[in-house]
Amino acid sequence: MIELNNVSKTFTLHNQGAAVIEVLNDVSFSVAPGECVALTGASGAGKSTLMRMIYGNYLARSGEIRIGDVDIVQAEPRTVIALRREVLGYVSQFLRVVPRVPTVDVVAEPLRAVGVSAADAKARAEEVLQQLNIPEHLWTLSPTTFSGGEQQRVNIARGFAHSYPAMLLDEPTASLDAANREVVLQLIEEAKARGTAIIGIFHDEAARARVCDREIDARQFSPEVAA
Amino acid sequence: MTPLLSVRGITKRYGAHIGCADVSFDLYPGEVMGIVGESGSGKSTLLNCMVGHLTPDAGEVVFDTRANGPQDTVTMSEPERRMLSRTDWAFVHQHARDGLRMGVSAGGNVGERLMAVGERHYGDIRDKASDWLQRVEIDAARVDDRPTTFSGGMQQRLQIARNLVTGPRLVFMDEPTGGLDVSVQARLLDLLRGLVRDMGLSAIIVTHDLAVVRLLADRLMVMKLGRVVEAGLTDQVLDDPQHAYSQLLVSSVLQV
């Protein structure tokens, strides 16, 4: 479902003396439907960069990243957008929303984007918010004023509202209490059971051990090691 | 799939000075594209060439018309182009008072495009105008009030209603949130996002506000000195800019 072949990444900092920073080199691996793969390695190993490249947020210098039959490195913006809408979900560590939009609409939006009716999308959004223990009186408020943990749960609710065939999870259980952590792990397990291919970053080792089928150490892709 | 708008090699010079040079892109149905750049980068010149306010020195602006398929709007006759601009196209000005008739009621402002395409039933026109006022979150009871009695944000929403009432397929926006205070901007952006999604609109948004394009645009084009220096997915261009100027532009902004 997700396949990377010989992917590399450099950053060129034009405004700082055109410094070239090599970040990742010759990344190749694949993730099958229903499989959950954990990216590991210390901070700075390039885990988040790799996730962002798979999402199309960072541009790979070379190689190919296939999601289904789309190579995201070469794809037109509209193809990537369609892919993100239908196929590829991403739960980042940060919630980024239009201010003043009610939480329930934030969560329903991915469903509205794939053509689900307003009523059905709202019902599904409420269901996920309920699961993640967001108090009902907060649903009509904008999440921008919520606590960090609440924002994180809104973000997860938004990510899991629509059933994507492929998902990227960046620290989904960070800053959650035990009960909510359990809900998130169940959501991941349900997604796997549906056949979703998942790549995740989990610093929570117990969580990683429970939901991930294998681990890939990002340090092996670092140019210094390769060199 | 046929692009809704296909821009090819648009060039406009002001004497020896370049307004914009050799700009090309395709916009597909449902896509929202942002054009960013600092003042003088040529983004407004490009916009004016696309909508026919300026005649480009070279290039084509091909629009997929309902009746006759793709047509070059630069060379089409003026009546045809003006007909497009009040049916399938919409233009949202930065300053609402440039896009509204300030001496005409809100209902009259919204109804004008309907009357322009031949609607002659007062009751129907007024009902549609009231409906559109509500869609842009203006109390329908204000239908007979003049825009001079509206706040800046309401005027801008009224301008949007006036433009969208005939169900256009392509909306051009010139700094749509400029001059509005931040909380009003947010509401307007949310409204625009909803309308774009629900009506399946395509849009081109010219702005210097990177936060606006991040929230509204799928794609981004960065212009400098009349040329496109970088184009791509909005979040990719903002988070991983490749060109020196894009990097400077992004790093110059306070947290977007």
Added chain:
Amino acid sequence: MSAYNFAYLDEQTKRMIRRAILKGLAIPGYQVPFASREMPMPYGWGTGGVQVSAAVLTPEDTFKVIDQGSDDTTNAVSIRTFFERTAGVETTTTTSDASVIQTRHRIPEEPLQEGQILVYQVPIPEPLRFLEPRESETRKMHSLEEYGLMHVKLYEDISCHGHIATAYAYPVKVEGRYVMDPSPIPKFDNPKLGDMAAIQLFGAGREQRIYALPPYTEVVSLDFEDHPFEASKAEHACSLCGAEDSYLDEVIIDDAGGRMFVCSDSDYCESRQAAGHKGKDAA
């Protein structure tokens, strides 16, 4: 008197105006620009109408001038005198005797005949002016038949007053093409514009425009399906001649609020009285 050319204007100017008139007749409702001359009267006193009259008058013509329907108001008297002195033409107050009638703000009640010419004085020829101040833009709107704006004006009327409150200078569409300002005639007169046997010429001196309706032209007053055009008048009969079908002026007759309604067309009223018709206040 002999110091002036016939009808005051020199022959070249009259030819220029006649060309504009012919063009106007060829394109009914289209505003033809012309080089309006300084006339020995102020703008707003009928300089456009006077120039058109001067260009169409011949020594054999019989001339009549009305102002708000009346032959004996200042404007009518002075223009009539002007042409008596500069053209030496015969003048009349009888509608049916006149071959050229210059008018301000009315169409005579008595139907006009083939061979007659009705010359209107026009203050602002552009019907779109109050909504679109740019002349360049209104010209484009006429050439491209973009007349939605005209209905915006009527829409505003209904939204403000509950009905189309425009009572004079009510816009019309000519032969399905040009939208035209019929000069500030009451909308009561609008139905007479269409299918008229006489030639109708419109002259705007300050604005330098001439337009025209040839005989038997189709003229339709603009309206909405649910607010159709209505030619309205005061709900009274003439106090002097008893006519119930004529346009009436309201006349205040004392300081106690007393008033009477009389025909605005003085010739129509007088000829009816001469024929024995009497209203409630007739002497």
